Amino acid sequence: MPPLVTPGGGEATAGEINHLLVRLASCDSDEVHPAVLAARDRWTAASRALFAAALFDRWVTAGTPASDTWCMHAVGLIGDDAGARRIAAHAKQWAGGNASARAQTALDTLRHRGTDAALIELSLLAERSRFPVFKSRARQHIEAIADLGGLTSDELADRLVPALGLVDGGDVLPTAKGDFRIVFDHRLRPVLRDATGEVHADLPRGSDKKRLTALRKEARASASLHVARLERAMCTERRIPAGIFLDRFAGHPWMTHLAQRLIWGVLAGDTLTGTVRVAEDGTLADLDDEPVTLPSTAAVVILHPLNFPAGTLGVWGQVFADYELLQPFAQLDRPVHRFGPGFFDPFAGRKTSYPVLRGLERNGWTRWYDAAVQMAKPLGGGAWAVLQTDPGWHASDTVDSAPPQTVRELTMVRGGGVTFGDLPPVTFSELIHDLRILTSPDAP
Template sequence: MDLPKALLDPPWKRKPAAAPSSEDEPILVPGLTAPDDRAILWEPGERERWAEVRPYGSWRDGEWEEAAEKFRDGRMSYEPTRAGFLAQAPEHLARPLLAGWEPHVTWDFDHSLQPIVARFETDAWDVAFRLAKQNAFGTGPILRPFLSADVARLFADWLYRLTSAQKIAHTWFGRHGLAAVPYLVPDALGKRVGPRRNAIKALRTIEGDVVGAARVHGDEAADAVAKLLVAAPPDNAPVQPPIRPPSLPTWLDVDALPRPALRDGGELPREACRHLLLAMVGTPGGRVDVSEVVDGAAGVCDPESLTAFAWALFEAWQAARLPKRSGFVLATLGRFGDDGTVRRLTPLVKDWPGQSGGYSRAVQGLDVLVEIGSDTALTQLNGIAQKSRYKGLQGEAQRKLLAIAQRRGLTGDQLADRLVPGLGLDADGTLTLDYGPRRFTVGFDEQLKPSVSDENGKPRKSLPKPGAKDDPDLAPAAYKRFAELKKDVRAVASGEVARLESSMVMGREWTRAEFAEFVAGHPLLRHLARRLVWLSGGRPFRIAEDRTFADLDDDAVELPVSANVQIAHPLDLGDSLTAWAEVFADYEILQPFPQLGRPVLTLADGEGRNGRLERFEGLTVPTGKLLGLTRTSWTRGPAQDNGIEHWISWHLAPDVTVVIDLRPGIAVGLVDLNPVQTTERVWIGKSPYSAVMENGLDGVNPVFVSELLADLTSLTPP
């Protein structure tokens, strides 16, 4: 097989083409002025997510005035703590201090500024802009929702000049798109060389009708922009330095890696193999497109051998103790990995944040799962988003899933439905395993325990090990497939039970079509769904053995095309609750989580009206029991000094949050450090940073109130 030219003569070895030249004068339109407005444009839910971030520092009622005085006279000198004060203090104290706040920091400050920007919006503009300008890579992301002439000019400069800010600059222009054009046009058609150069590059980056967006400055400006977009770079464009070829790290021995097999036999030559690795490393600054090298290798090499090659590279990296500046290793896994890669990599990704320098590595690992993009990969990503020992990693996984959902036009819940893997099961929820001379059928019962039967339908206790008469290739592969299937089903069952319980508590609804395809018709999820009572149009029903729907009297239930379906909460069932419990007992149906036997609780007269739930204060509770609350709607507070989380909270409604203050607090990554917690205070506010609200839980969904009280009661000693 002839190898692609790129594998033999990679682009970084080729002599670059001569830069185009132009004798034309710069295209200028004098007198244009950029709009002088400022706007913060939030994506759905973004402001709420930023508001939930709490930086350093914690103060009690009565301490705010003293803390404000320390802020003013400089005794509160640690900038993250000052940021924490501004995010949490009463507004009459925080707002005047924000106006005069001039922090001087060089480390990443994006996280600390998020709740301040969410709270004060454009009043926090100057401090956010100043800090972002000081540290493009670390604090620049705070400007993502900002739109103005100075912000557009800053991102255009970063886009042209800073390698470290390329990603955030492309993100900003991709986000604001044509809305940024009016702010760029005056610079692009102005006399000053630097701003003109930057703005032109930015305009050429933006997708869509740029000329039409430029027409707010008049037809002359729009026509000039049209010429700019097709014009060659001017003669006075900076001369680009020679291309520096990529280099391999010293820890990597190319000859120790298995050569990828060619599709028509043989192996990829050593030099071509080296070029493939160099392409994955990339040229400094990304100045050369190396995709033709990688795509060329993918076109001529056996996919399984490329997967093995990528994993061997990863193992070599592990053996070298994971040296830094080796992001190409995980990028190679993402490009050539498969479901087997996902299964081996995911446990490592989950553990990495607990290791020195492991958090950024774990985030790259999430990118690998996104890049592989298979059902198995996205299911594992979803599992991390639902449950992780490390809140930061969990949040990153959630953001990546949200981005995937938005690209597909789905909500997070809808994407999660589509990520429940079928695991190769057929429409009946079974899988045939071929041993050659004999075959076995694997299925699952209502508790998702595997069942095995032979070709005659006779049940077996388990799948037999391959014997001497079985096919030496098919039988071991089938036996291994069964072991992986059992492991995958256990992982799916654990995550889906928690998701279904959360869906019941939050009142999540499915359309009839979604329910039929992703719940009742799913080869695995339907087993869990059969053990629950569902609700549509106020009418409860269950899924019968023949997959039809039946009411309390076993009469058939037909769902209209326009129907929505949800999991019934005991409060939804009213007087029929006891009767439904009897039906499930008669059929010996074991529920996956408490539904029909779930406690229904209400507040005592006047309870919570002072903004406190005092009967749950002062409790001594094992840390593990508190962490158990996070399986549904509770979230852990951000880590503060010494990596301690001082509260957990539940956001019950847009302006209602219940907060449990903890002492001594939960140690991130080392929850056993403080095995017992005291519930110092249980209070109700708009958010974990607000003051106590005296109207308590008035108007909150009774289901949420019942679930809240059940969770708090579970913390009370028997």
């Protein structure tokens, strides 16, 4: 095993290592032995990380015996963030095989690690896993951690955005032909800007591209997660406190590139007091391009087109056109829908498929277990919209086994007498927006 080293350079004896291994083996997901906590202070972080990584590797090489999952827990207890990312990568594979218990134990390991990096990995698993039981368990972890901080899951996610190494000059790549600054295109893919401002798709030939390659991979995973999350925030009219917005969106080295492509509404209590965009330097500007200072007591929302002040939607669209800003999802040009008799008629009898139905989960839908599995969406106040399709599918079905579906009916359950016509305008509009996606001829 790699040696455990003290800050002064001393190495652990064989007896001390054996003692630590015994104490690690006695830990479980609910209780950590005090000697393990003490080891964090006694041995350097670098040596602990190497030690934990070696222990995990030996466990994997031995076939991951269930009696020794403590070797994986050791990564969370005395390892580092790189180890947490390795655990998450293994968990993705285990969740889809015959190792669901091992995959869920990996979630405990990430929770034990508890750093922002580990919780980001946990959040990614909760958002993106294709396996319902594993995904639900990951969400439970995130909800429990958020609850401890008095936050919702989305509010916790606001605080868990990776910086992607872009701070402290990390956005500059030196080459033999000068420095290139990393910027992001409308799809939030990293591109490069030279000293003259010209944008390049890649570094000059002969340059070391390892950093750029790694960043592209990280940005792709992060962008897909946060674009979907912010689109949900717009559709649910979620409020973000001013301090969090300025720190984790406008001023964040990565999220600012997403924030700059959206229009934000400023709220004082329940009153919309203005609309702003995030400029390239992270400051705020109004419709006339005048600087805006955000009051500390304010909140911001990603404005849904139904909520723009009269006459401003088109003007903001022209501002974005002038700056050549493309949005990560439809906001300024998003279709809006209002309640009317027979609103569901255009969708009844339309054909769709299991993959498209499952794709609604991106927009807040979930599977509803009845005689057959259907899709349902929470509407607030305990009410749910349940979309009935024929013939439905079984919980064990996959993309390959689920039959084609026909849209039949949209009902509201647990509404306490509330009808679709009573829904808030944005909630109803987004419900119809989802149905249009579901039955679009362009749907995959």
